[in-house]
Amino acid sequence: MAGNKYEEIAAAAIQLFEQKGYHATSVQDIADAVGLQKGSLYHYIASKEELLLKITHQAISGFVRRLEEIIDTDLPVEERFRQGIRTHMQYITQYLSMSTVLLREAFSLGEPHNEVIRDLTDRYLNLWTQIIDEGVAAGVFYVKDSRIAALTILGSCNWVYRWFKEEGKYTAEEIADQMADLFLNGLKKGRT
């Protein structure tokens, strides 16, 4: 029951942070959105920043958890790579507001709040690097530096929050497949 109200607050904050940005959203805005007095919010949150932390933490955790599950699979690397992209796309588009808050507003987290997010973000990058490394070890991927490759791929996959529209031409899956095709093809041995 108590958690319920917090969820409501977090949901409202996600919407507001996404639409107006973290700084442009006042605690008053959030309170209005959930029909509470400004002061009453503080029964559920410690501070505005801690609320942002919890939201971004939930978001990045979702990415990490899903990718870890895929990695633990015994699918061939290539397939794990494609699944990773698909899942990333599904998640980022399904929770587009939350992901936007993560990718755009986490920067506003000050010390020491930002650490947790930075660590999990690093972890996510490392998971991708690991997949690429495995592909290289298996002789199916050819890259100069797997970390650069991972950053390149992650950039594409994250940037999505900036342009994806629910009502757009393609579904998340279709986009994921186009991306995966592009990257898988690119990762395999070039003909030159």
Next chain:
Amino acid sequence: MAGNKYEEIAAAAIQLFEQKGYHATSVQDIADAVGLQKGSLYHYIASKEELLLKITHQAISGFVRRLEEIIDTDLPVEERFRQGIRTHMQYITQYLSMSTVLLREAFSLGEPHNEVIRDLTDRYLNLWTQIIDEGVAAGVFYVKDSRIAALTILGSCNWVYRWFKEEGKYTAEEIADQMADLFLNGLKKGRT
């Protein structure tokens, strides 16, 4: 020269916006950085937001202009593509602070300031789409949707502002080449 002082202010603002973020930077901070009183700043800028607009406008214009020059070249598509990536990387890393402000803080621009930036950003995307389309027309690129491909590539290239370090393992050129290799290889006909 009057412009001189404005440049100083803009330079200071770029540094501050990059380090602390637009919202966390006060007009006082900027004034301090250039050794002026807060009030005196307003002889050079109309408002804090207009300052941000000018900075981001300069940044995105730089990207656009450079890519247009490359496109006007009569190099083969493949080469223009590679040059586009290289130039993007050179520019984004050479003007890393300014690019960061563009890519991270332009969102804080309200109506109607944001329009100019949005338009130029769209234009930059269209230029990339155009290159890919030419590649497809020339039979050297194979993509399902050139706009999606352009967004994918742009995501990678822009994301760079988040992780590039001057003192890192690779130079901007080396990273650009790794990216170009990956994308060029990916854009060409897959063997599957």
Next chain:
Amino acid sequence: MAGNKYEEIAAAAIQLFEQKGYHATSVQDIADAVGLQKGSLYHYIASKEELLLKITHQAISGFVRRLEEIIDTDLPVEERFRQGIRTHMQYITQYLSMSTVLLREAFSLGEPHNEVIRDLTDRYLNLWTQIIDEGVAAGVFYVKDSRIAALTILGSCNWVYRWFKEEGKYTAEEIADQMADLFLNGLKKGRT
């Protein structure tokens, strides 16, 4: 026993008021200290201020009662004076936290709460004035104005809350004797 819980609350409040001050102590702090919810406190106290009133009332009453007992004694004035100082010192040091709250925080009591304390404080001053007057009448004390003398002595005796340390060089009794010596000597006829 209901009173039991109130005593617990008062004891906690005394500690907190002494350490942090009345204003800097929140009702939450007190609730935490006694392991109750903030709201539950209000079964035992009417308000934070009323709690302060009760504490200070208890404190000043203790001073008054003890001095009245000494006055009712048939000891010689000089001895009653010395006993008064000793008892004041014993009481103030034994209940140092409570005395501190009385002497430092009673000022925060608003109308009409402050009246009771003011009245009892006046009464305590009057008791001291009375002792001195008796000494003068008995020809053993020589003072220009007994009220000023009483205020002077009380100032010394109360100030103790600001510097007395349990683990200090002297016991409360030793300090009391030094003070009593100084004052008794001073109150007797000067040689000039």
Next chain:
Amino acid sequence: MAGNKYEEIAAAAIQLFEQKGYHATSVQDIADAVGLQKGSLYHYIASKEELLLKITHQAISGFVRRLEEIIDTDLPVEERFRQGIRTHMQYITQYLSMSTVLLREAFSLGEPHNEVIRDLTDRYLNLWTQIIDEGVAAGVFYVKDSRIAALTILGSCNWVYRWFKEEGKYTAEEIADQMADLFLNGLKKGRT
């Protein structure tokens, strides 16, 4: 000119802190008293607490400076003692509001602001201890512990802020003399 406005603010704050107490006085109250907007106050003060610090610092400095001047005199100890009390009384009564703020509200200073005040307060006590020590060395005072004696005397002299009334029966000088008589008499060798 600038200092002028600050003086105005400090004067208003002293009055308000004395009448209502530091905590019960809002920044708004002070702003109202000087006819400024709340925010405008912050051109002159860094914070409410820093304002309190400055006030209390000025107050305690006044006490210290005056006593140091007396000590540097070549008057006989007894006379310096009497002058010290007189000056303390003159100062505390002339600047009664400010002294009240010092003696009653300095406690509200948190770390690290309180240190300065604590140090100066200690210094003032040491000056008094020094005078008594000199008296003892000169053979005119007889005390067991000069620090206890100093604390006793200071208690009386400071307590004055609690009861002195401008329109009272005695002037500051008369009270000072009564106190000085009592203490000087008490400090000299008792007949017992």
Next chain:
DNA sequence: CATGAATGAGTGTTCATTCAT
């Protein structure tokens, strides 16, 4: 050109108190 005093709306946060359960 530069100042710096002044504004006034706005910020996140605290807190004593109430009350339905």
Next chain:
DNA sequence: AATGAATGAACACTCATTCAT
């Protein structure tokens, strides 16, 4: 008796902007 959600007013403080000098 105890909870804990909710209040609502108050709080110290910030800030972009203006403007008379």
